[in-house]
Amino acid sequence: QSALTQPASVSGSPGQSITISCTGTISDIGTYSLVSWYQQHPGKAPKLLIYEDNKRPSGASNRFSGSKSGNTASLTISGLQAEDEAEYFCCSCAGGSMSVVFGGGTKLTVL
């Protein structure tokens, strides 16, 4: 299984919206509606933001939204805030064995 592909970095100014892409294959994102997204601040454990492509767990901010088209999933953060500066990872169920694969991570800088 190969890691999902994310851009290494994105940036945006406070108040703006940004989108992070996560590209997989027909064997993972293209087959399963099980993409999840995580936010990780330095030295901390990841935190779940989105599951099942576009659902938010209780307690997650509605400024985070997920979508998917074909083999690519996306995370959009609206109304950027300084506290959003972190690394973001996508994840998907993968392959016939239904294993798990992560993206390489995207570092978000709030300018």
Next chain:
Amino acid sequence: QVHLQESGPGLVKPSEALSLTCSVSGDSMRSYYWSWIRQSPGIGLEWIAYISHTGDTNYNPSLKSRVTISVDTSNNQFSLRMNSVIAADTAVYYCARGTIFGVAHDAFDIWGQGTMVNVSS
């Protein structure tokens, strides 16, 4: 409130085995998959394996030959053993709870704080 706590040695010698345990408090281990995930310094996340409360397992194909995951539901714990470690196995190791969709792994909704393991002589 569910809490996960990793425990194990912080230093392991090359070629030896790494053993970690995750203690689960605040909920039953039923109805979830329980995973180990690692993160090498400056690198992204790598899923290692998961196990159900009944002992059903799934492994990352790239690590399967060296890894064993086990569960002890009577003590609300699950464990990881990785054989023949090398320097590249140096990482922060997290345990995490995974929700289930049908029979597939859905998302990691609860994470431990992580434990750093260094492989060095």
